[in-house]
Amino acid sequence: MKDLRKTDKFRKNTLIKVLHHIRHYWMFLISSILLAAITVALTLYVPILIGNTIDLILGKGQVNFSGIFHLLTKITIVVCSTSLLQWLMNIINNKIAFHVIRDIRKEAFEKIETLPLKYIDSHAYGEIVSRIISDVDQFTDGLLLGFTQLFTGIITILGTLFFMFSLNWKIALLVVVLTPLSLLVARFIARKTYRMFWLQSEARGEQTALIDEMINNQKVVQAFSHEPEVIEQFDEINNRLADYSFRATFFSSITNPATRFINSIVYAGVGLVGALSCITSGGTFTVGQLSCFLSYASQYTKPFNEISGVITELQNALACAARVFELMEEESQVGEKIDATVLKNIEGNVSIKNADFSYAPDKKLIENLNLTVTSGQRIAIVGPTGCGKTTIINLLMRFYDVDSGSIQVEENDIREVTRKSLRSSYGMVLQETWLKAGSIRENIIMGSPEATDEEVIAAAKASHAHNFIMNLPHGYDTIINEDGGSLSQGQKQLLCITRVMLCLPPILILDEATSSIDTRTELKIQEAFALLMQGRTSFIVAHRLSTIRDADIILVMKNGRVIEQGNHEELLKKNGFYTSLYNSQFEV
Structure with a gap:
């Protein structure tokens, strides 16, 4: 051969x-x-x-x-x-x-x-x-x-x-x-x-x-x-x-x-x-x-x-x-235009128009997705595994580009703006934590290198991470490796949440952000998130539907399509797919 x-x-x-x-x-x-x-x-x-x-x-x-x-x-x-x-x-x-x-x-x-x-x-x-x-x-x-x-x-x-x-x-x-x-x-x-x-x-x-x-x-x-x-x-x-x-x-x-x-x-x-x-x-x-x-x-x-x-x-x-x-010599990601716009004064207005996307050409995923989000709204995305929830997050962050249609932030097509200004507008906490080898402080200030010690401590207290950090051998100067070393999954996730708390970005993306945290701490985190989300556009990917009852808009996805859209009460009244998902989590 x-x-x-x-x-x-x-x-x-x-x-x-x-x-x-x-x-x-x-x-x-x-x-x-x-x-x-x-x-x-x-x-x-x-x-x-x-x-x-x-x-x-x-x-x-x-x-x-x-x-x-x-x-x-x-x-x-x-x-x-x-x-x-x-x-x-x-x-x-x-x-x-x-x-x-x-x-x-x-x-x-x-x-x-x-x-x-x-x-x-x-x-x-x-x-x-x-x-x-x-x-x-x-x-x-x-x-x-x-x-x-x-x-x-x-x-x-x-x-x-x-x-x-x-x-x-x-x-x-x-x-x-x-x-x-x-x-x-x-x-x-x-x-x-x-x-x-x-x-x-x-x-x-x-x-x-x-x-x-x-x-x-x-x-x-x-x-x-x-x-x-x-x-x-x-x-x-x-x-x-x-x-x-x-x-x-x-x-x-x-x-x-x-x-x-x-x-x-x-x-x-x-x-x-x-x-x-x-x-x-x-x-x-x-x-x-x-x-x-x-x-x-x-x-x-x-x-x-x-x-x-x-x-x-x-x-x-x-x-x-x-x-x-x-x-x-592998093909690089699509380059930025020479005259790419630098996003400034972002209020959190996002719109998705007729967006199509698939990871493989022969396997459709997102088809004709339309969504209009105004500043300060909370958008929850729910649906069964593999329906395209995380894919929407990848598209919003421009980790992938849509095959057709467009995604706009403040009426700017995100393909026409610099990636740095786009991504610095988002604060993202994923279910899968990511830490780098270095001190606790270095991991927290990753998105805000100029932050003072007082600001770091304030963010850690808001995320309820301060107490466990102070119990570490060297507090905020404790060195960890890239997988967090001896830290529990919940503690690693608290550090990622603290990182976002410090940045205070105009748009939040929370992808099962509290999935690895105990119930008591989760309630406190939800309170902190509620405070953080005030006046900020938030995209929340959730499996536990009880956490997104207060969302302004809930997108119910199935097979890459938004099949239902509305708030919690409106969707329950429709007695559709969302109702069956919601009831399945509370059946005795």
Whole structure:
């Protein structure tokens, strides 16, 4: 089965994207190439000096010690200079690699911030994390190895060819004819390894996603005794990863021995032909020159071994880079217009006109939804699971855009205003709490960074969170992790409510905001909400219908449509779907 991501064209495109990121550091790149050329030239100069030294040892009593000492001193200086320049070149290569990786990881993270929610909702979080962390790390290793060996290898090949042809073109021609064999072997193996490394990266992403899911939901797994199934699922992915890793390693591991075998044949051929030339040339091709030529032959074939190893690592690096670029090239959420309006002086007037929306084109959800809300009204949204209650909230916040129709705030189509000004107009408390790693205070002031300690405490007291916060080890300075650590679900929800209490936004969205709070505290919270909602437009998603009796408008939804609309008393008089829902919650 062919896969576009595993074709040569796709691999070349990935390489072009990598080079596009490298070009920002062209000065470092040029410096690296120049240093590579200098170090190779010095390295290739050493065999000439060694050959000249050998030719000064003519026989017993015919050794030119002063000449040998002079040449050995020169060899020492050249070798030390080469080592110093190679060290400097490696520093530059590391700088290029880590700067490129920093840029790619930054772009990938920024991309996540602009991805539409439908992408996040349809992909495992752990798999996305794997692309930015594991895949980028793997790419780093390949890129470092490539910079370290690729330039010097290519320049060494060209340099040794020049010197060999200048010494003896016939023997040099023999080397050139035999060398392509190692390139053919390396190319064949590279094709095999790229696919295996891609599959390895995919399996690693699946494994990370499963581990992340299990850690976050370990209580659920244990509560339903689901451990054997989870272990079986992990074993399947783990065995698949081991298989891909083994096959990738197997193919990559035969590259070096195969190319070394061919290069050894080249070296033996040079030695044999060179020895015969020394015997038959009548002194035109000396033993020192043969020594020099053999050294060049060894240096000529060595880069092929190194480059073949680099190619193998690059297959892994390119496979990982392709997955990162695939994420970075995902379609972003619809951008804001250049002249987008900044909402100001919001009173809370909202209208929905002929709105249609569906998550999947072939499955209708919201159809022809119409609603007019004036400032200060309380709108309750009720209905069975999956009817579209939370979807309306997502549309109001512009987490998703309507397929047709419009949603307006203060007579401004929300697609024509900035997302920041729109979302800062809402205060939202969801059934699913969200906290970040940091202090209690940092979590509360997320929407109001400039809030004073007095304002934070006042908001916490209004939400009845102050007492439990003060019982924490360090009060408002207590550090929690992203899931709230040892805080109960109710305490986490109180913090989210406090956050909204502090912001005092003109429009409120409460999606089962008190579902995790005990009855006694809920009554106090309802009182606080009642005070908070005075003069503010409020959208309340509720399952417990007793909590929304005082709503100005109740939208009764079913299958994505508003089938009934009115206040509590009006809907009961209709004796329709709302009445059956309401009565079902109070049947004895």
